[in-house]
Amino acid sequence: MTLNFAVLALLDGIAYASLLFLVAVGLTLIFGVLGILNIAHGSLYAIGAYVAATLGQWLVANGYNPWLTFPALFAGATIVGIVLGGLLERLLLQRIYAKDEILQLLVTFAVFMILENLQRMIWGVQPYFMSTPLNLLGNVSFFGINYTAYQVLFLPAAAIVVLFALRHFLRHTSMGAQILAVTEDREAATSIGINATRVYFMTFVIGACFAALGGALATPTTSLVTGMGANMIVLSFAVAATAGLGQIEGAAISALMIGIARAFAVYLSPELEVIMPYLIMVLVLLIKPNGLFGKVTARKI
Amino acid sequence: MKFKALYLGGVLTAALSAATLTGAAWAADKPAELKIGITTYSSGSASVFGVPARHAAEILAEEINAKGGVNGVPLKLYFIDEGAGLETLMTEYRRLVEDEGVEVTFASISSGVCNKMAPLAEDLEVVNFMWDCGTQRILEDDKYDYVFRTQANATPEVLAPLAYLLKANPDFKTIAVVNQDYAWGRDSWEIFSNALKIQRPDVKVVAELFPAFGAADFSTEVSRLQALKPDVILSTSWGGDLDTFVRQAKQRGLFETSKFVLPLAESSLQRLGDDLPEGVIVGARGDHYFLHPEMRDKEKFKTFNEKFKARTGEYPIYSAAHMVQAFAALEAVYDKAIKANGGEWPTKEQVAEAMVGLEFQGLGRPLVIREDGQAVEAQLVGTTAKRDGYNFKVIDKMELYDGKDLMAPVGENSLKWIAKFKPDFLSKVPSTSFSHK
Numbered sequence: 001m002t003l004n005f006a007v008l009a010l011l012d013g014i015a016y017a018s019l020l021f022l023v024a025v026g027l028t029l030i031f032g033v034l035g036i037l038n039i040a041h042g043s044l045y046a047i048g049a050y051v052a053a054t055l056g057q058w059l060v061a062n063g064y065n066p067w068l069t070f071p072a073l074f075a076g077a078t079i080v081g082i083v084l085g086g087l088l089e090r091l092l093l094q095r096i097y098a099k100d101e102i103l104q105l106l107v108t109f110a111v112f113m114i115l116e117n118l119q120r121m122i123w124g125v126q127p128y129f130m131s132t133p134l135n136l137l138g139n140v141s142f143f144g145i146n147y148t149a150y151q152v153l154f155l156p157a158a159a160i161v162v163l164f165a166l167r168h169f170l171r172h173t174s175m176g177a178q179i180l181a182v183t184e185d186r187e188a189a190t191s192i193g194i195n196a197t198r199v200y201f202m203t204f205v206i207g208a209c210f211a212a213l214g215g216a217l218a219t220p221t222t223s224l225v226t227g228m229g230a231n232m233i234v235l236s237f238a239v240a241a242t243a244g245l246g247q248i249e250g251a252a253i254s255a256l257m258i259g260i261a262r263a264f265a266v267y268l269s270p271e272l273e274v275i276m277p278y279l280i281m282v283l284v285l286l287i288k289p290n291g292l293f294g295k296v297t298a299r300k301i
Numbered sequence: 302m303k304f305k306a307l308y309l310g311g312v313l314t315a316a317l318s319a320a321t322l323t324g325a326a327w328a329a330d331k332p333a334e335l336k337i338g339i340t341t342y343s344s345g346s347a348s349v350f351g352v353p354a355r356h357a358a359e360i361l362a363e364e365i366n367a368k369g370g371v372n373g374v375p376l377k378l379y380f381i382d383e384g385a386g387l388e389t390l391m392t393e394y395r396r397l398v399e400d401e402g403v404e405v406t407f408a409s410i411s412s413g414v415c416n417k418m419a420p421l422a423e424d425l426e427v428v429n430f431m432w433d434c435g436t437q438r439i440l441e442d443d444k445y446d447y448v449f450r451t452q453a454n455a456t457p458e459v460l461a462p463l464a465y466l467l468k469a470n471p472d473f474k475t476i477a478v479v480n481q482d483y484a485w486g487r488d489s490w491e492i493f494s495n496a497l498k499i500q501r502p503d504v505k506v507v508a509e510l511f512p513a514f515g516a517a518d519f520s521t522e523v524s525r526l527q528a529l530k531p532d533v534i535l536s537t538s539w540g541g542d543l544d545t546f547v548r549q550a551k552q553r554g555l556f557e558t559s560k561f562v563l564p565l566a567e568s569s570l571q572r573l574g575d576d577l578p579e580g581v582i583v584g585a586r587g588d589h590y591f592l593h594p595e596m597r598d599k600e601k602f603k604t605f606n607e608k609f610k611a612r613t614g615e616y617p618i619y620s621a622a623h624m625v626q627a628f629a630a631l632e633a634v635y636d637k638a639i640k641a642n643g644g645e646w647p648t649k650e651q652v653a654e655a656m657v658g659l660e661f662q663g664l665g666r667p668l669v670i671r672e673d674g675q676a677v678e679a680q681l682v683g684t685t686a687k688r689d690g691y692n693f694k695v696i697d698k699m700e701l702y703d704g705k706d707l708m709a710p711v712g713e714n715s716l717k718w719i720a721k722f723k724p725d726f727l728s729k730v731p732s733t734s735f736s737h738k
């Protein structure tokens with residue numbers, strides 16, 4: 001029983017960590033490059049979820065092949081990331097990069113509040129759901145316990161693909177190299193002909209797409225409710241801070257730590273479940289104030 | 302000089318006290334409109350209750366005003382968003398009472414908010430109906446002159462599903478709970494588990510899970526429950542939390558191994574559709590159900606349901622019914638107070654006085670306000686079933702409980718009262734049975 005339970009908790013933890021990582025990686029990427037802690041990341045997560053759900057519901061209601069809901073999740077996330085993320089960066093963030101950090105925080109917080117109300121105007125307050133992808137993949141059984149294949153197979157796979165794709169993009173493509181160069185030293189990069197404004201824009205849009213993707217992929221597993229963005233931004237901040245802001249691989253590891261610790265708490269000491277992510281964050285920051293992988297000097301990806 | 306000032310002051314005081322005296326002794330002037338302040342959630346997760354209730358309030362105010370208002374005085378509603386935060390809420394509430402001249406308030410949905418609003422209403426001396434909040438503590442712990450509750454409280458709302466479970470499913474040996482980690486989730490479990498301990502000391506509680514309020518994922522809880530295989534799983538959760546938990550549990554087959562008891566699931570029936578299986582015990586925080594077996598053919602009931610459906614596309618849920626009760630109490634109390642006052646418009650003191658012993662009826666069985674300000678409300682519990690004509694589960698095998706049997710007597714603390722239960726008390730509580738037809 002003891003060994004079984006450990007395996008079960010591990011599976012639950014990994015499924016949970018996968019979603020957490022998808023959202024946190026966007027937050028940490030944007031912070032690493034732009035130096036902005038984007039509170040509106042939570043709205044992008046929520047709106048990504050709502051748009052994906054709306055698309056999926058529309059497909060199902062109009063009799064299309066239900067498997068199309070899978071590409072709909074990705075399509076919804078991309079649309080939200082590019083359109084909303086792009087507009088946010090162009091119209092707002094571009095004007096405040098040189099400003100005080102507190103001001104940046106307040107601006108993104110204001111955007112978050114506005115978008116929160118916008119969601120209510122568009123989608124109302126009744127919980128939304130679109131679980132077609134989850135139902136399609138069915139269940140898998142471990143030690144007599146049913147899991148949804150979507151949560152224990154598809155989500156971790158998606159997270160791993162994102163992690164490696166992002167690594168490859170940053171290390172082995174020209175755009176990735178430009179992003180790294182701008183992160184290292186914006187002035188020097190600009191002087192050798194890199195368009196820093198464009199790099200900032202691209203990074204923000206990519207980060208926004210990840211937030212929306214996190215929301216879209218969470219859609220089949222949960223009910224979409226008002227306020228879901230706020231919960232997620234707090235959690236993904238805990239992940240990013242534990243990792244050290246700007247650390248991509250670190251975000252994956254700290255998401256795993258938090259996800260697995262939370263799952264073990266449910267089995268061993270349910271009272272601790274709610275505070276587990278923050279407990280880990282506090283413990284890590286007490287010992288390493290810059291996070292597990294954070295460096296004291298410059299921001300790095 | 303000194304004497305003159307003193308004299309003037311004396312005259313002023315006399316005049317002022319005379320004015321207050323006449324106000325109290327005689328009737329108040331009939332106002333141009335009767336202003337009602339209502340706190341309800343229009344943002345945040347509890348807006349699943351707040352928004353339908355607000356629709357109900359607007360329908361009712363239109364109805365009452367169409368027939369000329371309350372005793373000829375039209376109603377004017379002011380809404381405050383409970384989701385805006387306590388500070389804002391209290392400032393706005395104070396402003397409505399002191400500046401706008403709101404005469405009666407309906408506050409609130411959340412027990413946490415009620416805890417703050419009740420003393421504030423008492424302080425401002427404004428008649429307040431606690432129209433939806435669950436906690437039984439407020440009127441049990443303190444005595445209020447201006448605060449009343451126009452619905453039941455957590456005690457009967459939790460004991461009724463337990464009574465139903467004990468009767469319908471007496472053979473269970475293990476139970477697990479999955480409640481939201483906040484006041485209602487904790488308090489409702491306290492009542493349920495205390496009563497269960499006395500009614501069935503042999504039943505083992507195998508897991509007490511309190512996931513975060515608003516949690517988006519219950520996968521781990523579902524895994525653990527599958528491993529434990531409890532005979533019964535209780536959850537007093539609601540809204541998106543309950544919907545997510547039910548869907549995840551259903552997808553992974555938890556409903557096949559455990560009997561579910563969901564005391565608030567009446568409010569999720571229409572949203573969950575086919576995702577809520579048959580055979581689940583559901584409650585409604587009162588006798589609230591759009592197919593209420595004793596009320597469904599009554600004209601008033603049918604008209605309201607039709608109007609509500611036309612306006613929102615849904616059948617009313619319990620929070621809408623609680624709003625109907627608050628309006629019914631409002632109309633009834635003004636009638637009563639005006640009669641007692643020889644046909645003159647009553648003062649707020651007279652209204653507050655008329656509340657005790659007030660009888661009124663919303664969409665369920667008639668209610669009465671006890672001397673502690675608490676209403677006695679019937680409770681409906683049943684089992685979900687699939688029936689033709691509905692694309693969601695309806696409630697079958699209903700039991701209707703009289704509120705008074707499940708409520709701590711006036712002046713008694715619920716938990717102390719429960720501690721005195723005889724071992725077979727709940728399974729023998731009288732009820733009336735109905736089937737879906």
